Amino acid sequence: MLNRRILRIKVFKVLYAYAENQGMTLKEAQALFNRSCEATRDLWLFMLGLIPALRDEASLRIEAARGKFHPTEEERNPNMKFVQNRLSALFDNDPDYTKLVAKKKFSWDQYDAFLRKLYETVRSRQYFIDYMNSPADGIAADAALFVKIFEQELEDSEEIQAILEDMSILWVDDLSYALIQCCKTITELGAGKIWELPELVSEENSAFASGVLRTGFVNFADYRSKIAAKTGNWDDGRLFNVDVALIASGLAEMRTFPDIPRGVVINEYVEISKYYSTPKSRAFVNGMLDEIIKNDFNN
Numbered sequence: 001m002l003n004r005r006i007l008r009i010k011v012f013k014v015l016y017a018y019a020e021n022q023g024m025t026l027k028e029a030q031a032l033f034n035r036s037c038e039a040t041r042d043l044w045l046f047m048l049g050l051i052p053a054l055r056d057e058a059s060l061r062i063e064a065a066r067g068k069f070h071p072t073e074e075e076r077n078p079n080m081k082f083v084q085n086r087l088s089a090l091f092d093n094d095p096d097y098t099k100l101v102a103k104k105k106f107s108w109d110q111y112d113a114f115l116r117k118l119y120e121t122v123r124s125r126q127y128f129i130d131y132m133n134s135p136a137d138g139i140a141a142d143a144a145l146f147v148k149i150f151e152q153e154l155e156d157s158e159e160i161q162a163i164l165e166d167m168s169i170l171w172v173d174d175l176s177y178a179l180i181q182c183c184k185t186i187t188e189l190g191a192g193k194i195w196e197l198p199e200l201v202s203e204e205n206s207a208f209a210s211g212v213l214r215t216g217f218v219n220f221a222d223y224r225s226k227i228a229a230k231t232g233n234w235d236d237g238r239l240f241n242v243d244v245a246l247i248a249s250g251l252a253e254m255r256t257f258p259d260i261p262r263g264v265v266i267n268e269y270v271e272i273s274k275y276y277s278t279p280k281s282r283a284f285v286n287g288m289l290d291e292i293i294k295n296d297f298n299n
Contacts, residue, residue, distance in 0.1 A: 001198040006177050007209040008249065009272055010036045015216050015252075016245035021223075026217050030185055033213055033296065039170035040187055041200055043178040046106045046167075047154075048091065048185065053108035055088040056120070057115040065102045079132050085142040087189060101134050114159045122149055143190025147183045155179055216252030221247040226292050242277045243284055252295055262293050 002010075014033045018024045062083060066073035091097055101107075101166075108115060122128050132143045155176055156158055166172040171178075181198075189195060201209065224244055231239065250269040254262065255258070266289045273281045 001044070001181060001203065002037055003267065004205060004208065005272075006040065007037075007201070007205055008176075008253070008268055009173075009276075011209055011213045011216065011252075012245050012249040012272060014213060014221065015248050016242055017022055017218060018053060018220060019241040019245050019248075026214065027118070029217050030210075033209070037084045037281045038171050039168055040103060040174045041198070042106075042168075043171045043174050044166070044181045044185070045100065045197075047150075047175075047182050048097075049106055049108055050150075051100060051186075052088040053090050053115055054119060054149070057085060057086060057112075058123075061119070062227070072275075079285050082128075082145075085145070086139040087142040087146055087186065088180065090139070090189060092193065096197065097195055100197065111163055114163065117159065118153060118157075121153060123142065125152075127152075139192075140190045143186045146186050150179050150183050150186065154250050173277050194257055195226070211256040212253045214251065215256045216248050219249055219252065219255070223292075226251075226296060227288055229252070230288065230291060239280070243273070243288075245251075246273050246277065246281070246285050247288045247292075250285070251292060251297075254289075254293050258296050258297075262290075265293075267289055 010033055013036065016090065017032060018029055020092075060080050061078070062075075062272045065071055065078070068075065125148075125149045128145065131141065134141065164175060183200075185195070203258050224239070227244060227247055228239060247268050250265050253260065253268075254265050266286060269289060270286045273285045277285070
């Protein structure tokens with residue numbers, strides 16, 4: 001489930017935590033990394049729960065409208081296509097999914113205000129109107145609708161961000177990746193695949209991340225000294241810990257896996273720096289990695 005880009009980000013974050021807290025042990029760093037990886041899959045699981053939760057919100061709206069003293073014809077005979085969507089039923093009836101969600105105590109019930117607002121937004125969208133009026137009826141059409149919802153309504157939602165921050169600090173930066181994985185899962189379910197809990201990290205990627213993390217942690221002080229030595233008038237205390245952690249991650253990867261092309265390693269951490277550091281950091285990270293790898297690693 002976790003690809004190398006997100007594993008690099010998680011290694012970098014642990015090394016940043018170490019830069020901020022030099023009392024951290026390697027065992028604690030590895031435990032933090034493992035929790036962070038598991039948290040991403042948990043976020044994917046929690047976000048999938050939005051599918052039946054949104055269906056339930058629509059069902060409540062329909063029943064409330066029917067209970068009016070003088071319901072309109074549309075309220076008496078509503079379009080039930082969304083409420084009866086097969087994707088929601090699939091999650092309701094999958095024992096592995098329901099047991100896992102219950103075990104982790106994941107629920108959208110307490111976020112009813114958010115669900116009401118989201119449903120109002122979704123039902124006003126043209127893609128939802130087209131879905132409700134389309135003769136296409138089946139799980140593939142249901143899946144296509146939810147992919148649009150996940151792609152268009154969630155990533156930039158301040159309400160979602162607040163919910164995730166309240167539930168886990170480890171979820172704060174993983175929403176975009178989790179939503180991509182949700183869309184992948186939804187598409188697969190729409191094509192007839194059975195839901196299953198995905199492998200967290202492949203054996204190959206696990207070895208990759210563990211190697212980079214260990215090398216970066218053990219050699220962090222040395223890498224920081226190399227960076228400081230090449231920054232001219234800058235003393236060690238003025239180095240930005242985010243940049244140091246990014247560069248240390250790249251140096252550790254190059255040291256542990258010298259067969260990976262230098263340009264690939266540098267580009268990866270420059271890309272990550274765009275999201276986690278200052279506008280000037282990409283040039284600093286690029287230059288430091290290139291110089292230290294070229295002059296000190298003999299690659």
